Amino acid sequence: MINDSSRKRKFKYRSMGVIALLTAAAVLASACSAPGAKGAATVSLAPKAVKTEVIKKQKISNPIEQVADVAAGTTLDVVSKANGEVMNVVKKRGEYVEKGEVLFTIDNKDALSAQRKNELALKTAQESLQQAKDNKVNNRKDMADNVTKAQTALTNAQQDYNKMRNDFDAGTAVQHQVDQMKQALDSAQMNLEAAQSKLSAFDNSDSISSAQTQAESASLALEDATRSLENYEVKAPGSGVLTDFNVVVGQTISAAAGKVGQVQQIDPIKIKTELTETNYQLVKGKQELVYYNPDTPDKKGTAKISYLAPIMSAASKTYTLELEVPNSDHQLQPGSRFMVQLTTETEEQVVAIPTLSVIREESDTFVFVEQGDQYVKRKVKLGRISGEFQEVIDGVKDGEKLVTSGQNTLKDGQKVESASASPAASATPAAK
Structure with a gap:
């Protein structure tokens, strides 16, 4: 029974194959015997016609972002240069402050007292200096007067000596008298030289330098005290937003603690x-x-x-x-x-060509461009893709004519005229 079934199935399939062949033959015969038909035609597909487009720059993508x-452009630390209790807070965290504005104040009683003491010390030193200057003027005047007196005494002694010499020559005076006048003249000369020496020594000495030094020292001490007093008003080191600032009234501030805020x-x-x-x-x-x-x-x-x-x-x-x-x-x-x-709109306008115009040969990419009366094959370096277009980094430039269709039928250097002729469809007559 199994053998009978197998034979029946084989016969059935063989019959169906014969029927299919007969049907195909009938259709072919009817086509050949159609009125007006001289024979069947076999159509071969024609290659695509060569088309070109001018290469243009176009937007390949939005700017890269x-x-x-x-x-902040610069961040400056707020620091206190003084120690003490916070008496008043003028600015708050997050406020915009101008350079030099007071942010908070510290108890400055001790600093005020120190400033007052230095003011008094400076006043005393200045008075001592003025007194020293006055004494110098008066002492010099006395010494100058002594020089003048000594010069007058010397002049008088010289005249007396000369007269006594004349009298001695006239026989009205004796030698003893001449010798006395000579001693008086020498004494007047020595007195003048002594007075002049004292005046010169006084002029070469600086009798007020000590007092002047004390006055200058007192002045510097007052400047330090005044500057220290300014530190009890903590000011903004620059203009900007006050941040990291948490100073409150009653808080004890220490200069050694470092920053108490920042100005951005x-x-x-x-x-x-x-x-x-x-x-x-x-x-x-x-x-x-x-x-x-x-x-x-x-x-x-x-x-x-x-x-x-x-x-x-x-x-x-x-x-x-x-x-x-x-x-x-x-x-x-x-x-x-x-x-x-990072890029501009202009930079995103690049030379781009249709992706379908590219010929790929292994790892290299080529296109055909119309150059004069020839089609020239160019190797191109491609970049980004946008839709149906792709960026060309190197190989062609805008304004050139790119082959966008039929490039696969061209050869490098092929004449434009030969490629522009459209190949006609060929027909093969059927046997009668």
Whole structure:
């Protein structure tokens, strides 16, 4: 029974095959015997016609962007140079302060007392100095008068001596009298020389230097006391936002404790980010970049590049980028985040060609361009893809004619005329 069933199935399949062949033959016969038909035609597909387009620049993508942090341009520490109890707090954390504004005051009673003592010491020293100057003037005047008197006495002694010599020559005076007059003249001469020597020594001495030194020392001490008194008013070291500031009335402040707050300067303010090697190459050599707040993308600004690290950080493997932004209206605040455009709209307008125009041969890519009366095969270096177009980094330029269709039928250097002839469909007559 099994053999009978197998034979029946084989017969059935063989019969179906014969029927199919007969049906196909019938259809072919009817086609050949159709009215007006002289024979069947076998159609061969024609190659695509060669078409060209002018290469143009077009937008390949939006500008490349990166998130950046808004940071203070400079951060200055608020420190106290005095010790004591806080008497008054003028500013609060988060307020904008101007350079030199008082932030808080410290009890300055001891400093005021020290200043007053130094004022009195300076006054005393100045009085002593003035007295020394007056004494110097008076003493010099006395010495100068003594010199004048000695000169007059010497003149008189000289005249008396001369007269006595005349009398001695006339025989009216004796030698003893002449000798007395000579001694008086010598004595007057020595008195004059002594007076002159004292005056010269006085002029060469500085009788007021000690008093002058004391006065200058007292003046410096007063300046120190006054400057120290100013330290009891702790002022903002710069203009900016006051942060990390928690001073309260009654608190004891110590100069050795270090900073009690910070002032973050926000005009100008900085926008900072870290660049990878690839993005670093996009920014290198530029002077400014576009930035914007992601909440208001339509409002964009341009900022100067204030710093671009020349070498990669060994720790982060990135390059630090800083932009400097004027911020006179204080709209930009530290801690917020902005977007920085590493490329411009213009840079994103690149030479691009249809992806289907590219011929790929192993790892290389080529296109055909119409150059004069020939089609020339060019090797191209491709970049980014946008839809049906791909960026061309090297190989062709805008304005050239690119073969966009039929490039697979061309040969390098083929004449334009020979390729422009459209091949007709060929027909093979059927046997009668």
